[in-house]
Amino acid sequence: MSSFAGRTPRLMLTAKNEFLGLSFPSSGAAAGVVDTGFDGFLAVPGFAFSELGMDQMQSTTTDGVTADGRRIELRSCMGCVTLLGTRKTHDGPVVTGPGIREILVGTGLLRTLRLKLDYCAGTFGVEECG
Amino acid sequence: MTNVTFALPDRTVRRLQKRAAELGRRKGVISEMVDAALTSYLDQAESAARNETFSAVNEGRAVASAGSLAELARKLRAMNVDARSVLIVSSEPVEPVVHLGMGSKLR
Structure with missing residues (x-):
């Protein structure tokens, strides 16, 4: 459920809108970039937000600050994430906004996980807390 | 700041002293290490007890x-x-x- 893509650690996951029964991706799993600079839960591109039906749900807006200091408006909707190979689900706010072109896994989701990144050995392991 | 007295295993005390020596044995360094370790432990415990609804x-x-x-x-x-x-x-x-x-x- 975890791997490196180059030097970038990624988690294979499925996001779900429990209320409309929609998942992204609709089959299999998608790669989310582990981004410890992102203090949200999960960020997805706009098309994924739509495939999850979250554009049909009532949502909240929040400010996002990018790495280069720009402020963007984020739409937020509650969603559920399951990591590939596990059964445990993680609930939290899924956001989208301009310029978000890949799935970002933030510290809001990472706080429930123990990550073991070993760049020397080129290994990346993930386990649930506890 | 409050002075607290507690017992620790000898092995843990030796590890603390070794680390304090590596950090230069400056005054208060052991208290800082203990505070950092306990804060991390308590943060984790409180996080696990969180009941989000x-x-x-x-x-x-x-x-x-x-x-x-x-x-x-x-x-x-x-x-x-x-x-x-x-x-x-x-x-x-x-x-x-x-x-x-x-x-x-x-x-």
């Missing part, structure tokens, strides 16, 4: 609440409430500003 809100009033989104979805279906007509919120405070880290590649 999710609610479906309509016009400022909670229509239903549950411990998970899946459970909340089941409740709304049982109540014949269209989930698109309510706002789903968490009991955890929402950060007013979200920092998008190095993964954001705006071009």
